[in-house]
Every structure is written in structure tokens, then in C-alpha cells.
Amino acid sequence: MNKKEKVIEPQNIKLNMEFRAPKGTRDLLPEDKIAKNYVASELQKAFEIFGFNPIETPALEEYETATVKFAAGEGSDVMNEIFTLEDRAGRKLALRYEMTFPLARVIASNPQLPKPFKRYAMGPVWRNGPIKLGRYREFWQCDVDTVGIKNMYADVEILSLIDYIFKKFGINIIIKLNNRKLLNGIMEDLSIPKDLVDKALITIDKLDKIGKEEVIKELKEKGLNEGISKKIINSFETKDLNEVKVKSNLGKEGIKELKEVIDLCSKLNLKNIIFDISLVRGLGYYTGTIFEAFAKDSSIKSSIAGGGRWDKMIQMYGQLKDEVPAVGVAFGLDVIIDVLKEKGVKFDKTVCNLYIIPIKTKEESMKILQRLRLESIKCDMDMNDRSISKNLEYANQLGIKYVLIVGKKELEENKFTLRNMETGIEEKLKIEEIIKKFKVEK
């Protein structure tokens, strides 16, 4: 392509043309990014304490990799929301829309990796979906998965991680728990045709939200008659696992798995985990345990974390004879921040703790700045020769907690005025005393 065609010359820009982040994406300015970094770093710490190792896969995936059956599930909207592009050789690529299928690809193409393989991955994913309130086309996912453990200890470890993290954040949660084997078993008992099972389950998932009548209506639209729809709904009315009756072997296995999970959780004193037979989860690749965590006593109703078992996807990517068991959870970074803000948690507006105001002492102030930084103190100084009042206004706007005034007299005395911007209290301190006051652990 001709370069000239691709470059917009300055004179061709309309004066009222505005450059902005693309529709459905956001710029995070310092205050928001500081909050995000805080939550991301707390998640990362917890993941590592639980023995999960970091990996990173590209944002770009081959289109065929991204669209294999079981990747996002055939019935999922996600398949219609993939951003596609081409490389210079004409290969069709996709922006990843979640983090699970890239893990399946990595496991399948690296058979040398010792199992169990426990990993976390954090980063942006993209969905070219319709814009709704609070829904973005670029957003972050924080995923944790254990590959290679078939028994329920791995599932419980994930639930334990969820419990651990939200306790750290001081967020009270409830975790809704269910099992896909049980759900499929119930559908088997009712002789629902296989190709309608997933569609019917996605409707059942809405039972709490839209009510019985609407669910029957939607099931009808999907091709199930009223009689069978009512039977389906009846099967989803209980709240007690002990009351659930299922004839199919698959369903029985689901109940057994659920009981194992609940039993072990109780032994580990993990609370607030409740069986919810109408929990389905949208993605088609789940095969066993499924769960979703919600903040209690919060106006934020969307789930704050969710996941489950996905024992069949890796087999798919590896064209393997046997299943490769896997279970994991995705944490919603943005939702967590929203809940913390709702709880009144205040995040820093700036990383900077100390701002030097030089009064005709720029060189000397720069040396003081250099010295404080060598002590790992997060600090900055005015380099624009502004007045004290302008500088105080700036420090205030940024939310910097302390300013240090450095004039000629102060230099001679080696004592400087440190002003607490919140209280207005001033102290006269030596550099060594300032260092002691601000010293952060190294």
C-alpha cells in the first residue's frame, strides 16, 4: 500500500475532529489504573500462594484455533463476537476472547509439561459484541486453572482460593455450586433431544431472573413443548441436593461429585457455598463442577468470579484418545474494583508521596530528589519554576500527601519544611529525618 494514502496530513484534519478510544474501549487514567494494579497484584499474590505459575499467551490466535468446537461452545454468543484480522501473509487471525482455549492449546502442544500443570493468566480479551452499559469490547480476565487432576480436591482447591481472595479483599461472598453431569443427567431422564440440551440449559439459567412463565415461553421458542417444559422446571425447583432424584448414571455421578465437594469444603471450613440446581453457566465446554461467586449485600448483581471443570477441551486440541481433566476459575477484575468502591475503599490518586518545591534551588533540589529516590521514596519535584501557591495547587490536584519546600535558607540550615497536604501541619526536618519518615521496606 502507498504510504501517502495511509497518512493523514495535518492540513486535512477537520478542526473539530476528535481522537478518542474506540467504541467499547476505555482509557484508564492514573486513579483507575492504580486501583486496577492494586487488585491485579493482590490476585497475583494469592494465585502464587496457591502454587499457580504465570504463563502468557499471545493476544492473537490463529482463527482456526479460536473457533474449534469446545473452544467457546457452539451455542455461545461469543462465536459471533470474535474480532478477526489477517497477517501480511494472509493468515486469518483472531483476537482471543477468553483465556481457557489458549491454555488448552498450550497444554496440547507442550506434552513435555509435567502434570498437574497449574497456571494463572491475566490480561485483556476482546469481544466484538453490542455495547451495553458496563460491557466493554476490551476487558481483562484473570484466570486460574489446574490441569491433570481428575478428583474433586482440585475443584475444592479452586473454591478455597476464591474464599481466600475475597477474605483478603474484605468482601463477603456466596458461591453457587452445581454440576453439569447432574444437569445433563436430568435432561437425559426427561429424554430431551441432545441438540436441545445446551439451549434448554441456557434458558434454565435465567429462572431466577425472568421467572417460570418466561422460561416456559423461551423453551417453547427453542422447540420444547409446554408439557416437557413444565417437567424441566419441576426438576429445577428444589434447593436441597438430598431431594434431587435422578435415574441416569451421569446424573448420579454428578450428585456424587457435588457431595464430595461439599463434604471436603465443610472439612476445610469453607462457608457460604450453596447448591443451586439452576446454575448453568453460559459456556458450552463445562463438564462437571460449576460455580459462580457473588458479593453479598451489594447492589452489584453480576458474578465476581466463576468457573468449573472442562475435562474435554484439551483432548480436542491434542487429538488425544483420553480426556485431560481441568478445572478453573476466572476473576472479574472490573467487578471486584466496583464492589470495593461500593464498600467505600479509597484508592490512591497518585503513586507519588512527596513533592519538592524548589525556590531558586533547582539544581540542589534535583540532588535531594535523587537522594530520596535512592532510598526508594516515591517522589517528584517542580521543574517548571512555578510559584509556591501554584505548586501547592498542583500537589493538591494530584493528591500528593506531602510537599517539601527547598529554599536557599533551608539548604544552609539543612532543614526543610515538610507540609502534610491533608492536615496542613508543617514540620522542619533534616533530609535524614525525612528519609526515616518515608522509608519504604526494600
Next chain:
Amino acid sequence: MNKKEKVIEPQNIKLNMEFRAPKGTRDLLPEDKIAKNYVASELQKAFEIFGFNPIETPALEEYETATVKFAAGEGSDVMNEIFTLEDRAGRKLALRYEMTFPLARVIASNPQLPKPFKRYAMGPVWRNGPIKLGRYREFWQCDVDTVGIKNMYADVEILSLIDYIFKKFGINIIIKLNNRKLLNGIMEDLSIPKDLVDKALITIDKLDKIGKEEVIKELKEKGLNEGISKKIINSFETKDLNEVKVKSNLGKEGIKELKEVIDLCSKLNLKNIIFDISLVRGLGYYTGTIFEAFAKDSSIKSSIAGGGRWDKMIQMYGQLKDEVPAVGVAFGLDVIIDVLKEKGVKFDKTVCNLYIIPIKTKEESMKILQRLRLESIKCDMDMNDRSISKNLEYANQLGIKYVLIVGKKELEENKFTLRNMETGIEEKLKIEEIIKKFKVEK
């Protein structure tokens, strides 16, 4: 689009089809990602100590934003390497290919931001370029910029940051320093036509690499005759700033700026900064100070950090009457890791420090695991009922430093065998003693 068309059915996958990361991209497995996280986190710490605040802009940009003149520079190859895509409404988008123009967009569209505005940004960028050794289509950039300071203190602060960071990493560097005003001034003196200036400079940049003869040849190809080419080269032969003679006012300003930078660096005891008149830097948007840092005594010849002043780009995005001064640097995450590895720095293979081997004590071991994790100890356990020898092999493969053997007898005695996997030394310890040994600071 029809869903059926987009989904690859399992039976249609050829048995030898392999799923891999797209050409020019990489999967980072734990060992590599741990190294990357370490370097990224050290950079982040340093950036914050220097008072730079984090921001995040989307990976997606409107195509018009990404291709405005001054974004990457008209003469740059980058303009032909932009990955393009479309959103569902048919808007043309681009994957960001660097982090400077998104900052210019943010500044221009957020006039409320107090100046100076100091930010850092870390994350992937994409270039749909030819694949060469060590060149990727998706790679990370770590950028730091100060917006709103016209004088050379801001430039020196960036040089001081570079010095600080590489001292922390234990990497000896030299920083080559030059100034675009000086370069343009020299070209003015030689009456080089304006449209050839940038092209000629990009060739001059190769003087060290390809030698005089080749440079003259390339200049000729670009439309400059031999006489003028030799004159250009003569102007670039000196190594001493005091010997540089320039008539144009722009050039004189460049020399003045260089002298200010060098003088202040010397006062701050910043060493290993050398004037290099043939340093140009590829991007067209630089307007003043430019610099590149290289690892000394290393086989790695590519620059490890580089940047400069770019006073005109924000004006462009904001359609402003006046320039908005800006200066910054980009750190090469991958190069830093390569240099550290070359120096023999060993990164952890796993985040996990302790691996519990239960011998018919899974439930009790899970409780111990839970207790250790509450103490922030990074640990894990076997959940697959493997033999001790299999588990030792696994811990060894992963590079886990300690294993803890938990049998029935150990539980009764409340004393467990802690084995150092590197030395083979075993101790019998109580849980409290293990916690004390591993306790990490909170």
C-alpha cells in the same frame, strides 16, 4: 454469519493438524513468564519511585488515530506494519504498534489533566512486519513520559531513571546522546531539501554499522549527489561536541540543549553518557534530545532503552495552537531479560516453594496446606495419590525447593520431614517451625 460455518467440528480436524501460537508470536511458559514478571515489576517500582503514574490505553485504536502524521512518522516502516481490523459497525481499527501516540491522544482529549503529567504504560504492541531472528509481531513495550516540561530537567530526569534502573539490575550501560535540532541544523547548513532530511538522517544512523562507502551509496539512492553526501558525512565525523560547528539557529539551540543536559548530568554524577552525533533514532516524531542505552561488555548489540523529546505530536492530536512539550523513554523488556540471562542471572522455574506429599493423609494434608497458605507461604500438594518417588520427581522437574512428607505417623507426632531438594538434607519439624522458616513478609 452462520454459526455452523464458523465452528470446526471435531471430525473435520485432520489428525495431524497442529494448533500453535500464530507466526511471530510466542507462548511464555512459567520460567519465561516468571522472568518477565520480575523485570516488569522492577521497572514498575522504579517508575513509581520517579513519580510516574500508571495509565492504560486500549490495544485497539481507531485507524485514523493510529495513522495521523507524527504518530509514527511518515518515513517509518511502522506505517506499513499496522494490523488492521473492523468492529461490528464497520469502523476501521488498528492494533497499537507503540505507546507514544496513544498517550498523545489521551493528553489531547483530556485537557483537564494537571500538567506536568508523568505516566508509565506497560503492555503488548503489535507490528505486522517480516519475521526476523528475535523480532516478534507481538512484543511488550514499557514507556515512561513526562508531558509539560520544556526545559532540560525533564530530559535529565529520564536519563537519571535509566541510570537508576540499570544499576538496580546490575547492568553496566552506556547512553548515546544527541539532539534532533542539531541534526536538522546541520542539514539546514548543508541546504539539504526538507523532504530528504529525514531520509538522509535514517541513513546516517547506520554510519557505525555499514561504514562510509555504503552510506554514500545509500544517500545517492535517496537522491543526494556524492559531493553533498561527503559533506554530510564530514559533518558527522566528530566525537566532540565542542568541535561541532553549526550556523543555523536551530542547530545552535540543539547544541545549547545538549550542553545543558550534559552539564546537569555531570552535577548529578550520572556517568557513561556520551555525545554521539550519528545517533538519529528511526521514528520521525522526535524534536530535541534523543538517546539510546546499550549494555556494555555484552554480545547483545541492540539498544536496551531509547527515547527522546517529542514536542509536536500532542499539538497535532489536540489541534492546538502551541506545542505541548514531552520527553520519554521506552525500555525493551525482552532485551533486558536477554542481557540478565547472559550475565548468568538465574530466574526461578516455579513460584512454588514447598510441595506436600501426603501418604494416605490427603484430607489432613489439605488442612496443613490451607494453614501454610494463610501464612502466605507459596505451596502446593499432591492430589493424585502418587508414590513418594513420583512426587519427588515431579517437584524436581518443576524446580520446587522443598517437599514436606505427611504420613499418619508424622501427623500423630506433629513432626514432618522437610526435604531440601537441592541439598537432599532432611529435617523433622513442627508446623509452627515450618511456618517460621518460610514466613514471608506481609
